[in-house]
Amino acid sequence: MSxxxxxxxxxxxxxxxxxxxxxxxxFVWKGAGRLDPDAARGTWGFRLLILPGSAALWPLLLLRWVxxxxxxxxxxxxxxxx
Amino acid sequence: MGHAYxxxxxxxxxxxxxxxxxxxxVLYLAVFLGVGFALHPEATAETMILRxxxxxxxxxxxxxxxxxxxxxxxxxxLPLLYNRRHMxxxxxxLAFGHGAFSLLQFHGFGDVGPLVSLLVSNPRFDSLxxxxxxxxxxxxxxxxxxxxxxxxxxxxTNLTAPVWKALHMLVYLAYGLIVMHVVLGVLxxxxxxLLAGLLxxxxxxxxxxxxxxxxxxxxxxxxxxxxxxxxxxxxxAFEEIPEACARVVTLGGDRVAVFRYGDRVSALSNACxxxxxxxxxxxxxxxxxxxxxxxxxxxxxxxASPEPFTERVPTFETRIVDGRVWVSPVAxxxxxxxxxxxxxxxxx
Ligand code: FES
Numbered sequence: 001m002s003x004x005x006x007x008x009x010x011x012x013x014x015x016x017x018x019x020x021x022x023x024x025x026x027f028v029w030k031g032a033g034r035l036d037p038d039a040a041r042g043t044w045g046f047r048l049l050i051l052p053g054s055a056a057l058w059p060l061l062l063l064r065w066v067x068x069x070x071x072x073x074x075x076x077x078x079x080x081x082x
Numbered sequence: 083m084g085h086a087y088x089x090x091x092x093x094x095x096x097x098x099x100x101x102x103x104x105x106x107x108v109l110y111l112a113v114f115l116g117v118g119f120a121l122h123p124e125a126t127a128e129t130m131i132l133r134x135x136x137x138x139x140x141x142x143x144x145x146x147x148x149x150x151x152x153x154x155x156x157x158x159x160l161p162l163l164y165n166r167r168h169m170x171x172x173x174x175x176l177a178f179g180h181g182a183f184s185l186l187q188f189h190g191f192g193d194v195g196p197l198v199s200l201l202v203s204n205p206r207f208d209s210l211x212x213x214x215x216x217x218x219x220x221x222x223x224x225x226x227x228x229x230x231x232x233x234x235x236x237x238x239t240n241l242t243a244p245v246w247k248a249l250h251m252l253v254y255l256a257y258g259l260i261v262m263h264v265v266l267g268v269l270x271x272x273x274x275x276l277l278a279g280l281l282x283x284x285x286x287x288x289x290x291x292x293x294x295x296x297x298x299x300x301x302x303x304x305x306x307x308x309x310x311x312x313x314x315x316x317x318x319a320f321e322e323i324p325e326a327c328a329r330v331v332t333l334g335g336d337r338v339a340v341f342r343y344g345d346r347v348s349a350l351s352n353a354c355x356x357x358x359x360x361x362x363x364x365x366x367x368x369x370x371x372x373x374x375x376x377x378x379x380x381x382x383x384x385x386a387s388p389e390p391f392t393e394r395v396p397t398f399e400t401r402i403v404d405g406r407v408w409v410s411p412v413a414x415x416x417x418x419x420x421x422x423x424x425x426x427x428x429x430x
Binding site for chain 2: 032
């Protein structure tokens with residue numbers, strides 16, 4: 001791997017993580033509660049714990065937050081949507 | 083069960099579990115460092131610490147992987163399963179420490195940044211002996227991070243159980259990568275038969291336990307569908323089901339827990355709504371089917387959790403004919419009341 005490509009990969013990763021961190025802070029503060037009512041009253045410890053995951057999965061969560069449709073309902077024979 | 087999320091829903095068991103875990107890890111690190119320095123007084127502290135952390139994480143990964151099949155084989159191991167996530171997160175933190183120390187030691191002082199150096203410093207992908215094994219470890223660490231970061235119940239709910247499960251199945255990929263990382267890295271530097279033997283032993287234990295548990299479940303799952311009569315399936319003799327316990331059968335691809343209590347029989351989906359825990363391995367306590375994993379409860383005749391909880395599991399029609407229990411493979415909507423079948427000879 002050339003050093004230019006390596007630089008590109010590392011910088012892209014850092015930008016993704018940086019944006020993720022900024023998004024994550026907003027998400028654990030407000031967004032999580034929009035998605036899941038149980039999270040709206042979550043403790044600060046809980047918010048801190050979900051911060052890394054929020055930063056890592058930010059594109060998915062951003063999409064959900066924008067659509068704000070509540071927690072997804074899985075469909076399977078064992079759990080049909082209500 | 084609707085409640086505000088906390089960081090950790092502490093209880094006595096979890097505290098004992100975590101204390102034991104922490105003590106074990108600290109003891110291991112202390113012994114490793116003590117013995118390591120005694121045997122290799124020339125080694126640097128950084129080297130020793132990164133080895134201690136790496137081996138601790140690798141061993142803990144074996145324990146994490148063994149707990150699932152062990153508790154399926156023998157319910158006495160269930161307490162270990164109870165707080166496995168904390169063990170998983172602990173394992174990630176150890177692995178992270180190992181990775182961070184390695185990055186600093188091997189890539190921290192060059193002309194390019196440590197991450198760039200990690201990517202470019204060793205391009206010998208075509209050589210087995212010189213393979214850039216650190217990249218394998220880095221990839222595994224990334225997967226472990228994804229799992230550790232999503233271990234809270236919030237993620238289970240908001241990613242949905244199937245997605246969450248699929249994500250956490252990556253632990254097997256991570257295990258494979260780490261084995262390669264160890265084989266191509268450590269075992270090249272130190273061609274010790276003891277280390278190689280331990281590695282193989284670990285793989286045999288992990289693989290063997292998974293095969294054993296899978297084989298046993300296949301035997302339990304053996305479809306009884308051939309005995310269909312009026313669409314119902316014979317799931318065995320009433321007497322064979324222990325009082326207040328269940329027999330688990332596979333009907334139409336779904337696992338169904340058939341509970342006996344008194345002279346009655348009720349059938350529910352085997353999958354707990356909380357985290358797909360095996361309801362059929364639980365018991366009826368105070369009139370409620372109680373999940374063995376975290377104690378969620380369901381009424382046996384309608385599959386609904388007691389007020390104020392709202393969980394519901396599907397129910398199945400049951401019949402008792404000539405002392406044998408028959409169950410319809412058609413799942414009723416979660417929470418549907420189904421008249422329990424009664425054993426006439428057992429009326430109280
Ligand atoms: S899986 Fe948690 S209570 Fe059943």
